[in-house]
Amino acid sequence: MNISHAGGNGFNDGFREIRTAGDIGIMRGAEGGHQSTREETKMGITYADLRLANDARDDLEELNACAVVDTGAMHLCIPEHIALQLQLKTRSKREVQTADGKSHLVDYVSPVRISMLNRECVTGALVIGNQVLLGAIPMEDMDLIIEPAKLRVSVNPLSPNIPVSMAKGVIK
Template identity: 30%
Template sequence: MVGTVFEEITLKNDGDVSNARRGLIKESEVRQTTVQVVVDTGAATLVINEAVQKTLGLRIDREKESRLANGEWVFCKVAETVRVCWKDRSMTCEPWVLPGADLILLGAIPLEDMDLMVDPKNLRLVGVHGDKELGMLL
């Protein structure tokens, strides 16, 4: 897709991250996966598919109605919290689980929280205030 920004991110079950910090599980037991996402500034948050939800062992907390880019209204599930990691940055959010989705979308809220923006010339993510090391926890 011309003009589309793809990035690789790591998603971690945030409950597992918390349990590892408390010493309840080993860090190697944190359920995580690295996926390619489409950076979508028109999407509100992180949108994952059911396969990623199952890989991370995320419970569904609730459902919400949402409008897709094509104008169609759908019900999507909202899962428990994940930690989104990109290079030296991370944030947590409740991902929307869209049944049958092929693509994982990284939306505006995670981008803003990690202080990231799209470099339209080079079609990549960059730090809004540079790419200095910010130090990421777990």
Template identity: 45%
Template sequence: MGLTYAELTLTNLFTNQRVQVNALVDTGATFMCVTEEVALQLGFDITEVRQQTVTLADGHQRKVPKIAPIEIAFANRNYVTEAVVLGNEPLLGILPLEAMDLVVDPRQQALIVNPQHPNYPVALAK
């Protein structure tokens, strides 16, 4: 099984600055993660934002900048959220995946809208 990437449009909702990114889809991650370069392209000053404590894959905890509000857009879906500034490539975690009702198709190594709800996202509320 290989890695899955998706083309996303990220928008800073304060300034309407947009950036297109090719993000790694990671169902083991929680948040949307962006690089420092992407945060700056979106117009955020990462020295003036809140911090989020995250646990890295190796078990270490670290405080990282958290930018908000951003909109994530993919296909006919969008989600307003926050993102942590971390790593060397954008990463799409499980919170935005669930909120936008997206699924990973492992055969095609592709991110797709949920085929059970092709026209709009449906969230599980139970």
């Protein structure tokens, strides 16, 4: 996992790095923020670069992170050292079931600002694991999609300029 302070080189330089099981190369990325600037793929797993910040503390620097993108997970998950660096407040404890079927009692921290592809959202995060995991809720909030054939994260092509959200209820 790569974590550095915002403003480091390579984050918005127009290149994306692609790694597959048998091939390593660097390719020119698309301009205009319609795909992530760096993606790694290993056995079908999508990774994407994003920035994390404490939305209540503008005096703290943002962190760059490489996140596993998983629409099967609901929340943003961050390692403990990121929660400490961003000085996030623990709001509550949550019981979390991981892929191996085990339950864990973890901290739920906030407010985390996620920025990527010229989109951002503010959310809470579960403090668990050793790398950042971007789940379905923040992806929906930023109106992002995964392109499965290309194993990359992109903005929703139906709303390329501004995120679209649904605010409809059942009318009786």
